[in-house]
Amino acid sequence: MESREVIRRLRRDGWSLxxxxxxxxxxxxxxxxxxxxxxxxxxxxxxxxxxSIFRQADWDWRTR
Structure with missing residues (x-):
């Protein structure tokens, strides 16, 4: 998974830079x-x- 995709997903989930x-x-x-x-x-x-990013963001690893 690319960092661009992870950042996009974080922002959709309410995380802010x-x-x-x-x-x-x-x-x-x-x-x-x-x-x-x-x-x-x-x-x-x-x-x-x-x-580790998934764990910190409280995301389920199986639904990636």
Whole structure:
């Protein structure tokens, strides 16, 4: 999955861009705790990193 697709999905779910640090975009959600960081631009996000993003965003891995 590309970083562009992950960012699009985060925004649809209500996450907003809080900060950018180099190539990393940091997103926060008004009702979910924590910060989700996504490296952008990135063609293919490694599977372990992608699972971590899904966990932080409180998404179900099986519905990706």
């Amino acid at each position: 809080r900060n950018m640090s180099g190539s990393h975009h940091h997103f926060t959600h008004p009702q979910k705790p924590g910060v989700v960081s996504v490296q952008h631009p990135r063609r293919d996000i490694p599977i372990g990193t992608l699972r």
